[in-house]
Amino acid sequence: MAPSSMGPDAKRPTLADVAVRAGVSTALVSIVMRGVKGASAATRERVLEAAQDIGYRPDTRARLLRSNRSxxxxxxxxxxxxxxxxxxxxxxxxxxxxxxxxxxxxxxxxxxxxxxxxxxxxxxxxxxxxxxxxxxxxxxxxxxxxxxxxxxxxxxxxxxxxxxxxxxxDDEGARQAVDHLVAMGHRDIAHIDGGKAPGAADRRRGYRTAMKHHDLGHHIRVLPGGLTEDDGAAAARMLLGSRPRPTAVLAFNDYSATGVLDTLLRSGVTVPDEISVVGFDDIHLASLAHINLTTIRQDxxxxxxxxxxxxxxxxxxxxxxxxxxxxxxxxxxxxxxxxxxxxxxxx
Structure with missing residues (x-):
């Protein structure tokens, strides 16, 4: 029976079924399925074709259990x-x-x-x-x-x-982001924190260290944030209400950065003309044409x-x-x- 015609209660094809279909012994089918020597190229091809015809798939999990390996x-x-x-x-x-x-x-x-x-x-x-x-x-x-x-x-x-x-x-990534923004002329650079998320402490430390390296310690501004778009949006609203506003923002990750972008857009603040935004991770979302986010790529x-x-x-x-x-x-x-x-x- 072809696999496409098998109903939900149909019995799963076995080695014996493949053997009948191919006209060989069950032992020979086992040799072919295990990929070991003992079958001619023609027999191997016939067995594999028969297995495909009836929808047979080796139960690798069962074989591994028998070998005491998963x-x-x-x-x-x-x-x-x-x-x-x-x-x-x-x-x-x-x-x-x-x-x-x-x-x-x-x-x-x-x-x-x-x-x-x-x-x-x-x-x-x-x-x-x-x-x-x-x-x-x-x-x-x-x-x-x-x-x-x-x-x-x-x-x-x-x-x-x-x-x-x-x-x-992570600290090196944050440093690269700050170096990039400073090279473009930014001084008032804020960081949206990742809270207790893994990597957050290193990114926060990298940001602070880089700002001090550029003699911008007096511009250090770390806002509470998190992993999600909502976290980034909440932090962006805090920034919009601050004076002076930062000219650039380093978000904890790309997802948080998209929340920042959305909030700035809804508030009529243009990116990057008024505020530049940098993310972290370089997830697939960051490269989409309507987002096109500057970010730190993890390999x-x-x-x-x-x-x-x-x-x-x-x-x-x-x-x-x-x-x-x-x-x-x-x-x-x-x-x-x-x-x-x-x-x-x-x-």
Whole structure:
């Protein structure tokens, strides 16, 4: 029966069904499906064609369970973090060619990190890749006593102990943003903070350090913010009510920056003529033509490749020391930054 004609109660095709269809033994079908030697090229082609005809798919999960391996990498991610979607895509791209599958578990306002991790452990994941976890470092180290743990996009203090860390140099990214704005003539540069979000403290510190480096310590202005558009919009409303207004804003992330852009637009403030805006992360949204946001790009490909290869190295028995890998970010200049004009220029 072709797969398109199978009803919801139809029996899943088996190796024996493929063998009947191809006119060979079940043992020979097993050899072909396992990709081992013992079948001619013609037989292999006939078996694979028969499997496709009847909709047979190898049950890799069952085979791995029999071998006492799941080859599953558990990934905890945040639904409120658009950047995490880019990281998940990169993890799939790195894991599947290496013979590992990915199990996802989301953190949401109604679903805690502990719940997300417990679900992954229940799925028999062999290692965990945690995207921006907010759990205490001590709890992460206890978890890493059970299985390899790779923490992505968060610095761990004190030193990570038995937890691997792969992160962006967030402070360096904030410095690049401030350097760019200062080079364009801005002096009154505000920063919309990320609160307790992973990376926020480093970005805040990088902003302050860069402002002081340019002798602009008296212009330092950090506003409470967060991860979302609403957080950016609320901070932008505070800025609009302040005097003097800043000529430039560095938002915690791109999502927050879009909230800033929307609020400025609705208030009749032009970007970048009156206020320049810089985001952080370079999510897909930032490059859309109607947003075209200047931002700090995190190298998602390198971050995820390091995270996956680190986890697999532990699982494959390589004597890899636990370490922190720090990836440099870089500035992407688009249309939301420009030289300040007229009386908006800070003197």
């Amino acid at each position: 080859r599953l990498l558990g990934v905890q991610f945040g639904l409120q973090h658009p950047f995490h979607a880019d990281l998940v895509e990169g993890i799939y791209a790195a894991a599947e060619p290496a013979g590992y599958q990915v199990a996802l578990s989301a953190v949401a306002p109604s679903r805690s990190e502990q719940h997300a991790v417990d679900a992954l452990l229940g799925d028999r994941c062999e290692a965990l890749i945690l995207l921006g976890p907010q759990a205490p470092a001590a709890r992460l180290r206890v978890l890493a006593d059970q299985l390899p743990v790779v923490c992505v996009a968060r610095r761990l203090r004190p030193p990570s102990g038995n937890v691997d860390v792969v992160r962006t140099a 998602t490909l390198t971050l995820t490749q390091h995270a996956v290869t680190t986890a697999i190295a532990h699982l494959e028995g390589e004597r890899t020391p636990v370490r922190e890998t720090v990836i440099p970010p870089h500035l992407v200049i688009r249309a939301t930054t420009a030289t300040p004009r007229g009386h908006h220029r800070a003197l």
